[in-house]
Amino acid sequence: MTTAHDEATAAASGASATERFKSDKLLGVENTPPERVSALAREVLEAVHSTIRKHKVTYDEYNALKAWLISVGEDGEWPLFLDVWVEHVVEEVATEHREGNKGTIEGPYYVPDAPEQGSNGAVPMRENEPGTPLTWNGKVTSTDGSALAGAKVELWHADADGFYSQFAPNLPEWNLRGSFTTDAEGNFEIRTVRPAPYQIPTDGACGKLIAAAGWHAWRPAHLHVKVSAPGHELLTAQLYFPGDEHNDDDIASAVKPELMLDPKPVSGGEAIDYSFVLDPA
Ligand code: MBD
Numbered sequence: 001m002t003t004a005h006d007e008a009t010a011a012a013s014g015a016s017a018t019e020r021f022k023s024d025k026l027l028g029v030e031n032t033p034p035e036r037v038s039a040l041a042r043e044v045l046e047a048v049h050s051t052i053r054k055h056k057v058t059y060d061e062y063n064a065l066k067a068w069l070i071s072v073g074e075d076g077e078w079p080l081f082l083d084v085w086v087e088h089v090v091e092e093v094a095t096e097h098r099e100g101n102k103g104t105i106e107g108p109y110y111v112p113d114a115p116e117q118g119s120n121g122a123v124p125m126r127e128n129e130p131g132t133p134l135t136w137n138g139k140v141t142s143t144d145g146s147a148l149a150g151a152k153v154e155l156w157h158a159d160a161d162g163f164y165s166q167f168a169p170n171l172p173e174w175n176l177r178g179s180f181t182t183d184a185e186g187n188f189e190i191r192t193v194r195p196a197p198y199q200i201p202t203d204g205a206c207g208k209l210i211a212a213a214g215w216h217a218w219r220p221a222h223l224h225v226k227v228s229a230p231g232h233e234l235l236t237a238q239l240y241f242p243g244d245e246h247n248d249d250d251i252a253s254a255v256k257p258e259l260m261l262d263p264k265p266v267s268g269g270e271a272i273d274y275s276f277v278l279d280p281a
């Protein structure tokens with residue numbers, strides 16, 4: 001019998017993530033002044049130059065870097081590389097003014113337009129979807145405390161084997177991806193299953209770096225969300241489970257104490273309560 005695990009490859013999930021990340025993203029910076037482009041490019045290059053001087057980087061190492069950078073692209077792993085090792089600082093800078101909910105990185109596996117489930121429902125899942133059933137109750141409010149009716153809560157996460165639909169083979173298209181809308185009081189109830197910790201692909205360029213550096217490839221188990229409402233800033237976040245051995249050494253540096261869940265055992269699974277506070281735009 002083949003499982004998703006047997007056939008999941010870095011190149012396949014990387015190609016999907018790269019395909020998703022369309023080049024229309026360049027439109028957002030069309031008007032960046034050349035002075036800013038120059039400063040950013042020059043200072044990144046200066047950081048590289050000083051690292052080379054400090055460590056007396058050799059030609060063998062320089063050539064290995066060149067070959068490795070080429071393979072990141074061939075494996076489609078630029079989204080993975082950037083989201084694991086760079087995005088957390090971009091997120092920190094982008095959201096430091098917020099008074100509402102803490103967020104964290106989006107990562108490479110978001111897909112827009114997941115099936116609508118109303119204010120109370122289950123994410124699409126397989127019959128007998130593996131994993132502990134989770135019932136999640138929450139509310140979306142503005143920073144002034146007012147309830148946000150009609151707010152959108154998009155949820156996506158890995159399954160109990162650590163695989164994301166649309167990025168690993170043999171999973172239904174929208175498995176464990178759903179879009180919810182808060183009721184008149186701003187409340188929602190979502191039913192899903194507990195995801196497994198996630199190991200980033202070890203057979204591609206990012207995995208090679210991790211092995212060569214003696215790092216590990218793990219992220220703690222997490223639920224991804226995007227929460228949005230008219231007149232408010234989009235919140236992108238992830239929620240984590242207490243006790244996960246990688247909460248303290250997430251390869252993607254994306255865990256924050258404010259994003260920790262407090263699951264309570266209930267008959268047939270676990271219940272979680274987590275609400276969101278959005279900043280006015
Ligand atoms: C993930 O599931 C993820 O959330 C991040 C940030 C990087 C790689 C895989």
Ligand code: FE
Pocket residue numbers: 107109158198222224
């Ligand atoms: Fe993830």
